[in-house]
Amino acid sequence: MKKAFRIAAFTAAVTISVSALGLIASGSVARAADPVRIGVTVSSTGPAASLGIPEANAVALLAKEVAGHPVQYIVLDDGTDTTKGVANMRKFISEEKVDAVVGSSVTPVTLAMVEVGAENKVPVVSLAANAKIVEPVDDKRKWAFKTPQNDRLMAKGIADHMAANGVKSVGFIGFTDAYGEGWLEEIKPALESKGIKLVAVERYNRPDTSVTGQALKLMAAKPDAIMVAGAGTPAALPARTLKERGFKGPIYQTHGAANNDFLRVGGKDVEGSVLPAGPVLVADQLPDNHPSKKVAQKFIADYEAKYGKGSVSTFGAHMYDAGLLLQAAIPAALKVAKPGTPEFRAALRDAIENAKDVVYTQGVVNMTPTDHVGQDDRARVMVQIKDGAWKLLPAGK
Amino acid sequence: MDLSIFLILLQDGVINGAIYALLGLSLVLVFTVTRVIFIPQGEFVSFGALTLALLERGQTPATIWLLLALGVVSAVAQVWQGRRTLSARRVLAIAGTDLALPAAVAAVTMLLAPMKPPVAVQIALTLAIITPMGPYIYRMAFQPLAEASTLVLLIAAIGVHLALTGLGLVFFGAEGSRTEPFSSAMFEIGSLLVSGQSLWIMGVTAALVAALGAFFELTLTGKALRATAVNRLGARLVGIAPSMSSAIAFTLAGFIGALSGVLVSPLTTIYYDTGFLIGLKGFVAAIIAGLASYPIAGAAAILVGVVEALASFWASSFKEVIVFLIIIPVLLWRTWGAPVVEEDDH
Amino acid sequence: MSTPAPINNAAADAISSDGRAPGGRGLRLVAPLAALAVCALIPLVPGLPQFWITLLNYIGLYALVAIGLVVLTGVGGMTSFGQAMFVGAGAYTTAILTTRYGVNPWLALPAALAVTGVFAWGVGAVTLRLSGHYLPLATIAWNISFFYIVGNLDIFAKFDGISGIPPIAVGGFALSDGPSLYYLIWGAVALAVIATLNLLDSRVGRAIRALRGGVVAAESFGVDTGRARILAFVYAALLAGLSGWLYAHLQRAVNPSPFGLNASIEYLLMAVVGGAGSVWGAILGAGLVTIIRDQLQDWLPWLIGARGNFEAIAFGVILVLLLQTARDGLWPHVLRLCNVRPATRGHHAEAGQLAPRARSAGEQRADGPVLAVADLRKQFGGLVAVNDLSFVVGRGEIVGLIGPNGAGKSTTFDLVTGVTPPTSGDIRYFGENATGERARVIARRGVARTFQHVRLAAGMSVIENVALGAHLRGHAGPVGAILRLDRAEEARIFAEAHRQLGRVGLADLADRPAVSLALGQQRIVEIARALCLDPSMLLLDEPAAGLRHREKKQLAALLRQLRGEGLSILLVEHDMDFVMGLTDRLVVMEFGSRLAEGTPEEIRNNPAVLEAYLGGVA
Structure with a gap:
């Protein structure tokens, strides 16, 4: 019996120490007087790291206290991996007892997280762009919100600009991933509504070293303009190749490209490119009456004070906006119940859904039971790259 | 597709293929000498390119700290492994290669980096920073596992890959960089526009292949490496320490990786994780060559580059599928009807 | 301690790395049942954070895949970087069926397994011919392709994937939360463990386990190694598909990212870290990797004092260190810690x-030669290794094939055993043409062999290696093995193996690991294995090498006895005394040709032989 006993003892020891560890881990977090706990999961590693890192950075700028209650943020990395994102979500819910979750950075991970959020009745504020996350608002998406502008809003901006500038046909090149796919779905109807033809669709991978084949194929279709749907510095490669191959027409980018590294890598190859973006990108150039100007300037100042000049990006702003949204909703929820309770989470969800005139760094938000993004045209500006900097285009041009 | 488009694609494919060829050669070399399927090969490409990009901007690259740390760990590992047999001379030699050398490289880099030295100096610094990482990584990660199975070595290689990719993200961030071309010249050959940079790549690849050939054929060290590749025991019997051959193979791997990074970075944006995919395509070439033949690996790499270029024109969504699945028929053709080969490796 | 001793064996057995069967069928279940009971109690531990259940669920899902890798990689020696793709096949099948066609998840399960199995069979048929290092690299290619194909096709909802997958329901109760799924997942793991242990401890399992001992050895005993390989591959894929089915209903959403190359790498890593040689190692590995990953995220920021992306770095470093300290994974160390020795098998x-x-x-006819070789020729490029060689071996005769080094003896041996096809010439066993036939076909003709370089499967005991020799005398298939319907036949096979071991005088070493024996003893084990085939002819490649004097005498006596029983024997040997005293006739080779043939006495006095062969020695 000896051996059997030893094995049993070993198993028992492992089980006990594992559960003990768990207890320590869950008990080690000090519980201040009714703090509001927010779980944040972003993709600071993996393919979407260029989104996730500034988002994680921006957490440090969020409000530490709302209506007399401390707000705690628990930040985890999901590595742009759905399984990890969902595991983080479950960890937040069962171990950290959070009142709301912010994240993740990309659509596929968020879509899976929304399932868990709805199941456990925890509000999720996503930082990913695709409208699928919140549309249509059904039983599941009741609990899902997002701060980035819908790609549709941005696509409309591009289509309007194209129409105003006499573009009749467009070639599209986008990432072979959810970002490129999402944009393609949105730009098609936007172009159609303006009578612009989509004449070629090509794909490339984020780390590709060459897009010559795609560029040639696009140019063979002789489009008036070409749009690139990529995020961060990888969006510069098609623009460069197109210039090299002698494409003379206008090149459109998406707001995913809007960070300073893009300008650094793109250099003169992206000069003249036009893109839709959140107002925060050109905060200083906004007219004084733009509602977001002040908030955006404050965000930029705080972020750059902490992480260095030129480090700011619109991705960080999405996180900041999520903070602003929660900040606006928490007081109403606090009137209903204490943080850490199912009632509080339900009340917080209701409060977010009823949020009115919340000023983001990127526009003004009015949520409704059927619109969990709540943004209008004020959330988008059209920007052109001039002399290696972002230049605000006057509306309607 | 007309002829001019085909020619442009061909040119593009050949240039990319040249980089794959360099990596493929390096992979074959490391595998035949050490049995390590060196997944982290690609990381040296990223490290090389991004280190150069930082030097170009007048910044001190964080890779020098990695170099120092790896040197220290490698020295400690070697002294620990040989603690019973080490002579004072050997200890001094280890201190020289693993401590003094990286310290000197780091000092020179810190001194020169802010002064934005000429491109040639920047490249030399980059190579000096990245190349020694090869043997250091070998000493600490693979040498203690020298007798382990190929599978264990492969998993260890994956561990190194994970660690290096993580370090790359910490050092360089998620966004990419691109360096200035060595030459901005453009030549017109018929309807084809050939950039000076692409000529550089082709030239350096050709020169390196020739140099490697000469190295293996003419020098004693090269012959020793080949001997180890053929028969580890035999090499030991004629007085060549496998650990020495392995260290040299990894030095070459570090050098080739860094050089590939330096060459390719003016052509395209390089990210902290670009290397993995480039490395895998080098692998495809190496596999086609049966992980054994250098010339075939080189030719296969060019083939991979061209197939990739054509696929990106015809079916860009399925480009990777096409590139990676071409190895299946090639492998089948290679093994079909071949006699059952017994592997004494477990 | 009134319980009889066999209980110990049962307990030890259930966790022994190689899944040997203990004495009794009932006892065999004790340890797993105890483990099951512990598992069942875990969710009931008071105060256990619910997240640990979630983690355990993930561990169970990963363990299923890792157990498959034990069969494929740890036991079968085939490394696959494609397991995540099979998880994906299972997950997508159930996702599509349940969301688009309203199929009940339970009905989608067989469909998911069928799709995964057929997919794996297809991939395996194309890829498994590739040997050695090609296979892992080819699976990398498959997995990358799978990722992009799924991500680009509408039917799989592209990169966003499919969400809104319904939970699995049992009797109207939806298993939607962690604890309820926990039982389903770990129930599946328990079944997988039992099935895998059963499979490995069977005729088919021995064939798979013999793959690592070398394809040639297994083929020489009639094992269709191609079939054994694809069987292991499909089995591993089915476990992955099962994991995928569970994953889809746990996660309730699927997209390509969890089924990419990185996930495949992680599965392999789990199996290797835990110990790919044992199903328990796979579970340990899945648990360790998952927990380390999770804990690193909690503790690293606290240790380093800054938030950053250090998990991957720490993880990579830990992995390398772990391999350096425990090359075969951690499970063997755990066993040592608990002082568990490998079990002995009841006979x-x-x-x-x-x-x-x-x-x-x-074979039944009494006349004619047993082996007739005519004008046999083998050329490697310009080199003629065997040059128009002819000789015969008659019934009940011991013939020796001798010659100096490089005379072509080994090549001749390879030709007559079907390892290499001849360039030209004719080989006949019992009057039937066997030229160019494969080794396993020649085994079917009643020809058994041993090897110059001993080829015993490393992970198996002596008796199991011997039992492999009886492969052609059994019929049980994989399904019968998993369901334990093969016990009667297995018992007979092992009784036979034991009898043959006794015959060669090694019965008391039956349960030792084969590779722990002295080289000379291993050669004798090979003879016992050959005898298990119930052969009419034995081909022995240097059987006396490495034997001590007394052992040689015993071997000679055994071979004479076998001759007395009507067996024909052809042996290649260097030891002149041994050959001269034993054989009826000798064939002397030089430079690939026959130099002389005759009785030992004639050969001893043949001037040409003295000149060419013995002259060199004297």
């Missing part, structure tokens, strides 16, 4: 006789 002396191998008409 069924009472089991019935294994039926003799069916003999062909030629």
